[in-house]
Amino acid sequence: MPPIPSPTLSGHSPRWRLVLEVAFWLLAFSAIFLMPRRLLLLNEIAILALFALSLDLILGYAGIVSLGHAAFLGLGAYTAGLACKHFAVDPLLAVAASAFVAGLVGFATSFLVLRGTDLTRLMVTMAVALLLGEAANKMQWLTGGSDGLQGVTVPPIAGAFDFDLRGRTAYVLSFLTLLALFLIARRLVASPFGMTLRTIRDNPLRAAAIGVPVTRRLVTIYTISALYAGIAGGLLAVTTQFVSLDVFEFSRSADVMLVLILGGTGYLYGGIIGAVAFKVLQDVLSGLTPQYWHFWIGLLLVALMVVGRQRIGSWITRPFSRLRAFGQPNAPDNGGVS
Amino acid sequence: MTQPALETINLQKHFGGVHATRDVTFRLMPGARHALIGPNGAGKTTFVNQLSGVLPPSSGRVLLEGIDITHLRPDLRVRRGLARTFQINQLFKDLTPRQTIGVAVAQRLGIGGRMFSHFAADRHIATEVDKLADDFRLGDVLDLRTADLAYGKQRLLELAVALAAKPRVLLLDEPAAGVPEAERRDILGVVQALPSDVAVLLIEHDMDLVFAFAERISVLVEGALLVDGTAAEIAVDPRVRAVYLGEGNHG
Ligand SMILES: Nc1ncnc2c1ncn2[C@@H]1O[C@H](COP(=O)(O)OP(=O)(O)OP(=O)(O)O)[C@@H](O)[C@H]1O
Ligand SMILES: [Mg+2]
Numbered sequence: 001m002p003p004i005p006s007p008t009l010s011g012h013s014p015r016w017r018l019v020l021e022v023a024f025w026l027l028a029f030s031a032i033f034l035m036p037r038r039l040l041l042l043n044e045i046a047i048l049a050l051f052a053l054s055l056d057l058i059l060g061y062a063g064i065v066s067l068g069h070a071a072f073l074g075l076g077a078y079t080a081g082l083a084c085k086h087f088a089v090d091p092l093l094a095v096a097a098s099a100f101v102a103g104l105v106g107f108a109t110s111f112l113v114l115r116g117t118d119l120t121r122l123m124v125t126m127a128v129a130l131l132l133g134e135a136a137n138k139m140q141w142l143t144g145g146s147d148g149l150q151g152v153t154v155p156p157i158a159g160a161f162d163f164d165l166r167g168r169t170a171y172v173l174s175f176l177t178l179l180a181l182f183l184i185a186r187r188l189v190a191s192p193f194g195m196t197l198r199t200i201r202d203n204p205l206r207a208a209a210i211g212v213p214v215t216r217r218l219v220t221i222y223t224i225s226a227l228y229a230g231i232a233g234g235l236l237a238v239t240t241q242f243v244s245l246d247v248f249e250f251s252r253s254a255d256v257m258l259v260l261i262l263g264g265t266g267y268l269y270g271g272i273i274g275a276v277a278f279k280v281l282q283d284v285l286s287g288l289t290p291q292y293w294h295f296w297i298g299l300l301l302v303a304l305m306v307v308g309r310q311r312i313g314s315w316i317t318r319p320f321s322r323l324r325a326f327g328q329p330n331a332p333d334n335g336g337v338s
Numbered sequence: 339m340t341q342p343a344l345e346t347i348n349l350q351k352h353f354g355g356v357h358a359t360r361d362v363t364f365r366l367m368p369g370a371r372h373a374l375i376g377p378n379g380a381g382k383t384t385f386v387n388q389l390s391g392v393l394p395p396s397s398g399r400v401l402l403e404g405i406d407i408t409h410l411r412p413d414l415r416v417r418r419g420l421a422r423t424f425q426i427n428q429l430f431k432d433l434t435p436r437q438t439i440g441v442a443v444a445q446r447l448g449i450g451g452r453m454f455s456h457f458a459a460d461r462h463i464a465t466e467v468d469k470l471a472d473d474f475r476l477g478d479v480l481d482l483r484t485a486d487l488a489y490g491k492q493r494l495l496e497l498a499v500a501l502a503a504k505p506r507v508l509l510l511d512e513p514a515a516g517v518p519e520a521e522r523r524d525i526l527g528v529v530q531a532l533p534s535d536v537a538v539l540l541i542e543h544d545m546d547l548v549f550a551f552a553e554r555i556s557v558l559v560e561g562a563l564l565v566d567g568t569a570a571e572i573a574v575d576p577r578v579r580a581v582y583l584g585e586g587n588h589g
Binding site (some may be wrong): 007187188191192193194195196201202203205206207208209210211212213214216217220295326 | 413434437450451457
């Protein structure tokens with residue numbers, strides 16, 4: 001396994017940090033040669049990491065909680081699956097279509113999500129995912145309903161790189177996509193735009209009072225996040241050549257939240273680290289106790305919270321303090337009544 | 339006659355049964371040093387919240403330099419030159435003062451929406467942040483987490499971040515509230531040194547500070563404007579004395 005950079009990474013000097021990061025990505029890439037038999041698992045990890053990265057953009061940077069992020073994963077998966085099935089398009093084009101459709105729906109639903117408290121956001125995001133899942137179920141003529149989307153044949157990338165059974169092409173595609181989108185996300189969060197998002201996360205009332213157009217910023221990042229999740233879904237469809245209704249399921253949304261909490265929010269590597277930890281645990285634990293692996297991961301989460309309170313606490317206090325603030329507005333609506 | 343920098347016309351605010359702003363018609367002149375005083379619960383903060391767009395008035399109008407901003411979003415009011423501070427700190431606890439002030443500067447420069455330039459490397463932002471940090475005695479804490487700052491420093495940051503918007507109208511809601519005596523002087527110094535072309539409305543309970551600062555004073559009682567006059571007039575006004583003696587604990 002690639003070494004897991006510590007979440008205190010940001011505390012290191014920039015040069016040391018750069019060395020660690022390059023080493024991390026090189027190792028992740030060299031897994032193609034080091035672990036040729038586990039490439040399908042690695043592909044799943046890369047896709048989950050991308051999905052978690054997309055959630056981190058809204059949760060870790062803008063403070064938007066979501067329990068329905070699978071809506072965009074699912075949209076992306078069906079879009080790419082259908083594009084390949086009916087139009088035999090290049091997989092890259094199919095994934096681009098996924099990004100477009102998910103981004104569009106993300107933009108449209110952002111207006112529902114951005115109003116209200118954390119609790120309403122949780123409910124609305126969940127409802128959107130449920131509705132889309134149900135729609136996919138009902139539109140059997142298009143999606144195959146509960147049988148899943150059968151007969152997806154994915155042509156080779158650019159007519160040259162065929163998807164092999166061992167998952168080599170799949171992993172390379174997912175890895176490179178993750179790397180590219182990670183680098184873009186890193187620029188984004190270090191930009192003035194990214195910094196204004198953090199002010200909104202910490203205090204939307206004050207953000208507006210220093211001139212930040214709060215709603216516009218949130219719509220933008222929510223759309224970008226949806227687009228990222230759509231790409232994750234598109235990759236899932238083209239690399240597994242199959243799409244079923246479970247891409248919309250609540251457990252997908254909950255798992256990705258768990259992944260991000262495991263890895264930590266608000267520094268972009270959290271989603272990747274969490275995805276590695278989650279998938280490896282899933283792989284090991286479901287080998288030991290196939291039925292109960294969620295139980296073990298839950299236990300681990302509790303253990304992490306109790307034992308590593310200081311360290312882990314600092315990564316997760318943000319989403320958790322928000323969860324605790326259920327039903328309360330993000331900030332007082334009065335500038336201070338004493 | 340010169341046009342007021344900020345003006346309200348028959349402003350009213352109800353919270354259910356509470357009539358928090360009663361028909362307030364008020365003018366703040368350009369470059370004014372104006373204080374708004376009144377007992378606890380008089381509706382001062384509620385008034386500022388309506389001026390800054392945090393709360394919509396129940397009825398009435400708010401004009402900024404003659405333009406109706408009654409229904410304008412708070413961030414757009416800031417862009418038009420209206421900034422405020424908060425009685426209870428409203429800061430970004432996980433950001434540093436450098437980042438906090440920097441965002442306000444970026445928004446004012448119109449580059450707050452840029453996605454692919456580097457915030458920390460931006461020269462324009464950095465220059466202004468350093469200047470404001472100097473003016474507001476924040477130079478030594480610029481890179482600490484805001485939540486870890488001493489309370490007095492947080493109050494100074496409240497002011498600095500409002501000034502970063504280069505406002506023409508500035509509303510200060512009890513800037514020295516809760517600051518220990520030793521650090522009060524810093525806040526007072528900063529408030530006294532505000533640019534003279536900025537119209538300042540200061541809400542404050544400390545009468546020494548009020549009379550040291552204000553040329554004009556308005557008195558708000560139970561949501562309504564009781565009197566409005568020069569500092570000298572207010573100092574000897576029997577109605578104001580009655581209110582404050584009745585309250586017992588101010589001035
Ligand atoms: N959001 C709100 N909902 C209901 N009532 C409110 C709200 N905000 C303020 N009030 C009420 O309006 C009245 C005026 O409050 P406000 O905070 O404006 O007074 P103030 O003059 O700022 O007092 P202080 O000097 O203590 O800061 C009070 O009775 C208060 O309880
Ligand atoms: Mg008040």
